[in-house]
Amino acid sequence: MCNKKVLISLSADNINVTQPPALSLSPMSVSQFLDALERRMRNVCDEEIEELDFGRFLIGVSRFSVARGQTSGAGMEMTTTRKADQHATRHKSPYLLRGSADIVLVVDCEVEIEDEEGEDTILQKEMTTVIHQMKFLGGHITDLNIEVFDIGEFKEKARKKIAGKRKCYFYRLRDELLQRYLAEYGNPVRAVMEASRPVYHKDAETANNMDEESAGSRKRPTRNEPGFLFLSSIGYQLLEQPKQRRNTRFSWPHAFAEPIFSLIELIPASKAMKVTEKGEMADLYWQKKYDRNSLSYFVLQQ
Amino acid sequence: MRLEMKIGNALLKEKNGVTVLVEKKEFLDQDRKKSTFRPSMIRLRRDDPVPVLRYGLLTTAILACGKDVPEADVLKYDLLKDLDSHIQANTPVASLEFREDRLDRVLWEALGCEGDETPPKKIVPFIKRGDITNFSPWSPKIRDSDAQLVGRSFFACPEHMTEAAVREPAVGINSRSFGYHALHLVRNNRGTNVDYLLNAKVDIDGVEYPLQSAILGNAPENFSAFPDALPESLSCLAEALIQVIEHGSNYHEVESFPGNTFRCIALDYEEAPVEVTPVTSVELIDFVHRYLASLSNRTGTTEMTIGDGNAINIGAYASNVAGHLALLTQPDPNLTSTYFMNDAKLFRAELSRLTNGFLTKKQRAALSRRIVSRKEGQLNKSEWDAIMQGLENAALLYLKRIENAISLYEILSTESQDIEEPMALVKSGNWPGLEELITEKRFTNVDVIKLAENIFSDVYREIDLSNCDDFSERAVRKLQDVIWSRRGDYV
Numbered sequence: 001m002c003n004k005k006v007l008i009s010l011s012a013d014n015i016n017v018t019q020p021p022a023l024s025l026s027p028m029s030v031s032q033f034l035d036a037l038e039r040r041m042r043n044v045c046d047e048e049i050e051e052l053d054f055g056r057f058l059i060g061v062s063r064f065s066v067a068r069g070q071t072s073g074a075g076m077e078m079t080t081t082r083k084a085d086q087h088a089t090r091h092k093s094p095y096l097l098r099g100s101a102d103i104v105l106v107v108d109c110e111v112e113i114e115d116e117e118g119e120d121t122i123l124q125k126e127m128t129t130v131i132h133q134m135k136f137l138g139g140h141i142t143d144l145n146i147e148v149f150d151i152g153e154f155k156e157k158a159r160k161k162i163a164g165k166r167k168c169y170f171y172r173l174r175d176e177l178l179q180r181y182l183a184e185y186g187n188p189v190r191a192v193m194e195a196s197r198p199v200y201h202k203d204a205e206t207a208n209n210m211d212e213e214s215a216g217s218r219k220r221p222t223r224n225e226p227g228f229l230f231l232s233s234i235g236y237q238l239l240e241q242p243k244q245r246r247n248t249r250f251s252w253p254h255a256f257a258e259p260i261f262s263l264i265e266l267i268p269a270s271k272a273m274k275v276t277e278k279g280e281m282a283d284l285y286w287q288k289k290y291d292r293n294s295l296s297y298f299v300l301q302q
Numbered sequence: 303m304r305l306e307m308k309i310g311n312a313l314l315k316e317k318n319g320v321t322v323l324v325e326k327k328e329f330l331d332q333d334r335k336k337s338t339f340r341p342s343m344i345r346l347r348r349d350d351p352v353p354v355l356r357y358g359l360l361t362t363a364i365l366a367c368g369k370d371v372p373e374a375d376v377l378k379y380d381l382l383k384d385l386d387s388h389i390q391a392n393t394p395v396a397s398l399e400f401r402e403d404r405l406d407r408v409l410w411e412a413l414g415c416e417g418d419e420t421p422p423k424k425i426v427p428f429i430k431r432g433d434i435t436n437f438s439p440w441s442p443k444i445r446d447s448d449a450q451l452v453g454r455s456f457f458a459c460p461e462h463m464t465e466a467a468v469r470e471p472a473v474g475i476n477s478r479s480f481g482y483h484a485l486h487l488v489r490n491n492r493g494t495n496v497d498y499l500l501n502a503k504v505d506i507d508g509v510e511y512p513l514q515s516a517i518l519g520n521a522p523e524n525f526s527a528f529p530d531a532l533p534e535s536l537s538c539l540a541e542a543l544i545q546v547i548e549h550g551s552n553y554h555e556v557e558s559f560p561g562n563t564f565r566c567i568a569l570d571y572e573e574a575p576v577e578v579t580p581v582t583s584v585e586l587i588d589f590v591h592r593y594l595a596s597l598s599n600r601t602g603t604t605e606m607t608i609g610d611g612n613a614i615n616i617g618a619y620a621s622n623v624a625g626h627l628a629l630l631t632q633p634d635p636n637l638t639s640t641y642f643m644n645d646a647k648l649f650r651a652e653l654s655r656l657t658n659g660f661l662t663k664k665q666r667a668a669l670s671r672r673i674v675s676r677k678e679g680q681l682n683k684s685e686w687d688a689i690m691q692g693l694e695n696a697a698l699l700y701l702k703r704i705e706n707a708i709s710l711y712e713i714l715s716t717e718s719q720d721i722e723e724p725m726a727l728v729k730s731g732n733w734p735g736l737e738e739l740i741t742e743k744r745f746t747n748v749d750v751i752k753l754a755e756n757i758f759s760d761v762y763r764e765i766d767l768s769n770c771d772d773f774s775e776r777a778v779r780k781l782q783d784v785i786w787s788r789r790g791d792y793v
């Protein structure tokens with residue numbers, strides 16, 4: 001068994017984007033994508049790869065655009081005639097649900113391959129083959145580049161690749177901020193409102209360099225900018241003990257669950273990589289957790 | 303008494319003493335001119351909109367279930383059959399002689415049945431299938447997250463918090479963080495138009511009663527807005543309908559059946575894969591967030607997707623607003639629900655999306671015209687005052703009853719040596735048992751009897767005390783909203 005870091009750069013169209021005010025991916029969705037990838041690779045590549053285990057992962061997003069006109073059935077359709085446009089303008093929130101994005105994922109990977117010399121190549125090749133057969137968050141993968149690094153060389157080689165990406169932001173969990181506001185206001189709605197209101201937040205880590213005046217005075221920021229705090233789904237809480245039900249996949253037990261939300265902050269790639277040099281990059285790695293007490297399953301940064 | 307029942311484009315009316323289903327062309331044309339696509343619930347301004355919506359959605363959920371399967375008519379028939387069996391069974395409904403009422407006959411006639419003969423296989427549907435044109439892709443399906451744990455289906459109520467209900471996630475927030483257990487909504491991609499139900503009305507002696515109000519109307523004080531007292535039969539119908547919905551086979555079918563159309567994910571649960579169906583009550587948070595964001599930055603918001611990237615369920619959203627936002631209502635008027643409720647334009651736009659997933663261009667234009675009209679939808683101050691006053695009265699009545707009960711408890715505890723039995727009854731809330739104890743004259747104190755009368759008199763008026771479960775459930779349902787909204791003061 002050896003530890004590798006896999007840098008997955010992919011572009012995908014028509015993916016399910018998440019949530020205002022910042023267009024984002026849900027870390028939980030990414031985690032599930034990686035779970036599915038791991039399961040598939042174990043099934044498909046069992047001859048070449050003896051053992052495979054995905055661990056922590058980083059999420060970076062460098063480009064996000066929304067396909068206008070793609071709406072949910074429940075939403076409004078954008079129309080082209082003038083009258084309808086006038087009508088549409090009355091609804092300021094058309095239901096833009098699908099987008100395209102460039103995504104960077106860094107995955108810690110424990111792998112055992114017979115052919116030790118070519119293990120990087122085999123892993124890269126197999127992973128590329130499997131991912132090309134998959135969808136990413138419901139969308140098609142249009143571009144894919146996978147690189148495998150040893151732990152030692154990752155800092156040197158990957159740093160330039162990631163930090164060089166324009167407008168690439170990493171996701172940082174700010175649950176402690178949310179909990180602080182919860183304690184302060186007592187009301188989750190109020191806490192969320194305060195924490196994720198669309199202004200630069202003085203508590204945002206990346207806004208620390210700004211003095212409070214300038215931070216508070218700059219309103220209406222572009223959404224996908226560093227320091228922006230937004231809600232995103234980080235897991236699920238099972239509402240019941242799983243039980244056997246009809247029509248489940250592979251007759252697995254089934255449970256109804258409720259999404260768990262928390263605050264996420266955007267960290268620019270360059271800053272994230274600087275953090276790396278200080279040895280704090282580990283803070284940005286997401287990990288899967290299961291809490292037996294609350295029956296909740298989530299991804300977390302520790 | 304003249305009796306008409308209007309469901310969708312069908313009209314049930316009395317002819318020569320017999321209730322018949324009328325589907326006249328003129329009637330249909332006339333109905334279309336009235337633009338029935340708009341649900342009647344928006345017009346219920348003098349009622350508390352929250353329970354109206356909740357019960358309305360609850361009702362639609364069960365009927366929507368019926369539409370999911372090919373044999374929709376059969377299921378609809380089953381629904382009504384359940385209703386009828388409920389009426390015949392020893393329930394509070396039967397005690398109020400609902401069986402003899404004409405509304406019963408209306409429903410029975412609608413099935414094409416007479417007397418006790420076996421219903422025909424092909425029943426007369428409430429509405430012709432061809433009339434259902436506006437299919438909403440998301441129809442609400444309601445499940446109570448803790449119903450399985452407590453063994454019954456309660457709405458959110460502080461008295462019935464279970465262990466699961468107060469358990470919060472280790473990280474982040476979800477609806478548990480709000481301290482209540484919620485009605486969750488399960489996605490159904492096939493969808494059903496539910497307008498015909500929302501538009502259902504009952505015309506009695508020239509007064510038109512929306513069926514939703516009847517469903518709401520198990521609490522008579524909620525009907526103070528209506529010119530006359532609520533006809534007993536209508537109340538019975540509503541009660542029976544709710545019972546059918548909550549205990550009907552269809553309702554439980556929804557709970558136990560994830561279905562192929564639901565977006566399921568698998569995750570590792572104690573190292574074993576589990577399939578999960580996310581339900582969407584947290585979108586409430588999103589709504590508030592989105593709405594407030596839109597106040598400050600009109601261009602800064604788009605629609606949200608949930609959990610695994612699924613699109614927001616508008617039905618769930620509206621239902622959340624209907625069922626849960628009231629529970630979040632804080633004494634502080636500046637908080638969320640007031641924001642929301644005061645913005646009639648937004649409220650109605652979202653409601654329209656709920657009930658009209660797809661609209662024709664003409665309908666949209668009509669809808670937008672309605673939205674900008676302030677006259678129709680916005681609650682004015684006096685209307686709000688009326689609603690709040692009614693709720694407050696209900697809460698005070700409830701609290702008064704509790705106060706009386708406490709006094710009774712204290713008197714009993716001082717008077718009798720053998721206090722264990724009444725104490726146990728009081729603690730467990732077993733009012734019928736306590737009442738039985740007192741009427742057996744085992745306690746002769748005048749105060750006791752007077753207090754007991756105070757407690758039980760209004761109970762007698764409303765419900766059958768023979769069923770203890772019924773009492774607690776109904777009382778809880780009636781008063782929960784108010785208690786919740788004022789829990790800071792009272793509870």
